[in-house]
Amino acid sequence: MAGPITRGLVPRLLQPGLHNIFGSQYQEYQQEWRQIFDQLTSSQAFEIDVLISPTGMAVKKEEGDGVTYDSMKQEYEVIYTHMTYALGFIISEEAQEDNLYEKFSVMYAAALGRSGRITKETVLTNILNRGFDAAYPGGDGVALFSASHPILGSLRSNIPAVGIDFSELALETAAIDIGGFVNPRGQIIAQRPVKVIIPRQLEFTAKRIFDSILRVNTANNDINALKALNTYSQGYVVNHFLSSSKAWFIKTDAPQGFQMFQRREPTFAVDNDFDTGNGKHKFTERFSGGMTDWRGGYACPGA
DSSP states (O other): OOOBBTTTGGGGGGGOOOOOOOOSSOOOOOGGGTTTEEEEEOOOSEEEEEEEEEEOOOOOOTTOOOOOOOOOOOEEEEEEEEEEEEEEEEEEEHHHOSOOHHHHHHHHHHHHHHHHHHHHHHHHHHHHHEEEEEEOOOTSBSSSOOEEEETTTEEOSSOOOOOOOOSHHHHHHHHHHHOOOOOOTOOOOOOEEEEEEEEEGGGHHHHHHOOOOOTTTTSSOOBBHHTTTTTTOOOEOTTTTTSSSSSSEEEOOOSEEEEEEEEEEEEHHHHHHHTOOOEEEEEEEEEEESSSSGGEEEEEEEO
8 A cells, every 4th residue: 555645755846836747637538338338326235137038939729728838937147246446545744734736636636536437447348358258257157248158058149150350241240140139038039239339449440331321442332231221320439448459349229238336426535644644535436337138249359
């Protein structure tokens, strides 16, 4: 743990003639996690989502025969355990007394808020960054983005059959695959893509794909079917916290897809230590995030 900010650490703040300080006032991106995760609130230590398998297909009934009865059962659960994230700093009593530039003290507190926001972006975006890694499984025991989601003895996928770089064709392939998603009993459901999530390196490619009237990178006079059909109704968003320059992601309209539970809103507190007179400033927040239903997302790490 770092010690207090003493006069020796900020000597220039104690002397006349200082024009400005820099290093903590850079602009920030708007909270990009909000473009991916549905925000919910919680008043408990954790939240649990449970998958209940629905009834299957109806069975043909011959005249005079009895009805065939089916059952419903719990398959698996996803637990959202809220974690606390906190950070603070201490300023010695003497440094507070001798500081000639009160406005810069406000910057210290603002830096805590900035650190909290960047932490939240990183934690939530890492759910996507680790989405191909079996070491971070979803409720069904496999990676969030996998070709091996188990359903009734078979395996279902929310990734392309072959890795493909981000392109018009890739987005068409994804939309077709998502249209074939099934429920836990193997029945076709009306699942649709909603939004594309890309790293900054793919922004210019996405702009050409989504705004071109005709097809991209071809001399054929074909319409841009993605645009004409409004396949991705919410377009695309750039997330600057994605770690791969090639991986791309899609949010679907599944009801329990990407979720963020806010247990405690960001909170700031200030107090003074009685013995030392040092000023203590802290930031805390509690939240959790994840993807309950793998049908809520589709992704590809690239070719």
